[in-house]
Amino acid sequence: xxxxxxxxxxxxGAANSGTVPLRKLAAHMPDRAIERxxxxxxxxxxxxxxxxxxxxxxxxGNIAKYARGLDYHAVVGDRLxxxxxxxxxxxxxxxxxxxASPLPEVAAARLSGTAMTGLHGLAICPPFGSYxxxxxxxxxxxxxxxxxxxxxxxxxRCAAACPSGAISFAEGSRKFDRGICASxxxxxxxxxxxxxxxxxxxxxYIWGCDHCMDACPHNLTAGITQIREFRDGLIPSLxxxxxxxxxxxxxxxxxxxxxxxxxxxxxxxxxxxYKSPACEK
Numbered sequence: 001x002x003x004x005x006x007x008x009x010x011x012x013g014a015a016n017s018g019t020v021p022l023r024k025l026a027a028h029m030p031d032r033a034i035e036r037x038x039x040x041x042x043x044x045x046x047x048x049x050x051x052x053x054x055x056x057x058x059x060x061g062n063i064a065k066y067a068r069g070l071d072y073h074a075v076v077g078d079r080l081x082x083x084x085x086x087x088x089x090x091x092x093x094x095x096x097x098x099x100a101s102p103l104p105e106v107a108a109a110r111l112s113g114t115a116m117t118g119l120h121g122l123a124i125c126p127p128f129g130s131y132x133x134x135x136x137x138x139x140x141x142x143x144x145x146x147x148x149x150x151x152x153x154x155x156x157r158c159a160a161a162c163p164s165g166a167i168s169f170a171e172g173s174r175k176f177d178r179g180i181c182a183s184x185x186x187x188x189x190x191x192x193x194x195x196x197x198x199x200x201x202x203x204x205y206i207w208g209c210d211h212c213m214d215a216c217p218h219n220l221t222a223g224i225t226q227i228r229e230f231r232d233g234l235i236p237s238l239x240x241x242x243x244x245x246x247x248x249x250x251x252x253x254x255x256x257x258x259x260x261x262x263x264x265x266x267x268x269x270x271x272x273x274y275k276s277p278a279c280e281k
Contacts, residue, residue, distance in 0.1 A: 002144065005048060005087060012083040013227045014050035015125050015132060018112030018146035021046055022138075025108055033102035037138065040102070041095045046143035047103060047136050049112040050083075051123060052076050054230040055131035055222045061236025064183065064208025066133060067259040069230035073098050074257075076135040084137050091139040098135040105134040113146035119174050120158040120167055120212040129219030152218065161215035164199045183209035186271055187263060197274050206238065206271040207260040240272040 002019060009017040022044055026034055037044055052075070054066050066072060080096045097103055106123050109115040115123035115132065122130040154174075159167040166181040167174070178184050182203040185196050192200065203209055213219055225231055235258060243251070243265050251265040260268065 001090060002146065004090065005143075008083045008086050009048070009050045009080075012050070012079040013052055014079075014083075015053045015128050016114050017048060017050040018109075018114040018149075019046055019048050019143040020108060020112040020145055021143070024145060025103070025111055028104050028107040028111075029102065033104075036102035040097070041093060041138050041140065043093065043140040044095075044138050046139050046141055047108050047112065048139065048143070049105070049108040049114045049134060049136050050076075050080065051109060051115050051125040051128075051132040051134055052079070052227060052230075053125070053128035053132050053223065053225040054227065055128055055219075055225055056231050056234060057224065058214070059234075059236050062204060062206045063236055063238065063260055064205055064210050065131060065213075067207055068234040068236050069232070070257050071259045071261075072133040072230070073100070073259065075227065075229040076133055080135045080137055084139075090141055091137065092141050094137050094139040094141075096135065096137055099133075101136065103136050103138070105136060108136055109134055110149045110151075111145070113149045116149040116152055118152045118158065118216065118218070119154045119156065119169055120162075120216070121174065121176055122213065124152055124216070124218045126218065127221065127223045128225070129216060129222045130213045131219060131222050131225075152216075155217065157215040157217065158212035161211045163202050163204075163209070163211055167212060181209070182211070186267060188267070189263060191270075200271050200274045206268050206275075238268060238272075240269065240276065243269050243272070 077098045084094050109123040110117045115125035118124045124130045125132045164180045166177045255261040
């Protein structure tokens with residue numbers, strides 16, 4: 001059964017996949033998330049997790065690599081839905097979940113054997129390293145547990161490369177301060193304070209951040225994705241001149257199919273203005 005599932009997901013573009021009983025994953029979920037799962041799919045028993053590679057090379061840009069191609073929510077969702085339909089006789093009832101989900105996807109990836117967990121808190125799936133996005137299929141079928149993929153060796157290179165010091169490793173445990181993570185700050189709806197503005201100025205990115213991943217030894221020889229939606233028509237950078245005269249409708253028409261568009265143009269413009277030498281804030 002597991003081999004059939006893995007084959008169907010590989011055909012859908014996944015670098016790796018695996019299964020984990022929901023009861024095992026529930027130990028990593030708050031009660032409200034478990035309740036959302038019950039509402040999403042009554043009778044849910046298992047989770048299939050899959051990692052989809054998006055790496056296209058180290059081209060310079062100010063958009064994080066995961067957001068340069070088409071929006072992974074739609075791409076991964078479509079591919080998982082087709083795989084689930086091909087597995088219909090095994091899965092019974094099911095629901096496809098990508099990112100905006102009550103499931104802890106990184107934990108699901110580790111517990112299902114899909115990818116190890118890195119010190120930076122991201123999934124690491126050789127040979128693509130952490131240049132993967134995750135998606136899950138929640139199912140009422142009773143599926144066996146795959147072997148736990150474990151954790152990285154905590155070499156600390158990602159922490160050293162973090163421009164804000166958001167990642168740290170002390171006394172055998174990882175610590176992550178989301179409030180000063182550059183990637184989080186570029187996506188925040190709330191106006192940043194002085195410390196946050198300074199972080200955004202220092203970062204090379206206006207959406208997301210790849211510093212921790214670029215430093216990871218698992219990513220040094222990352223393979224190039226074969227998923228055409230992540231490989232073709234890339235938008236590696238945006239400038240203030242490109243954005244500031246656009247209406248909201250124009251912005252969505254031009255960029256609405258990208259993951260960096262979900263907050264609209266204002267967070268992008270805000271961060272670009274912070275980086276401008278002429279801007280004093």
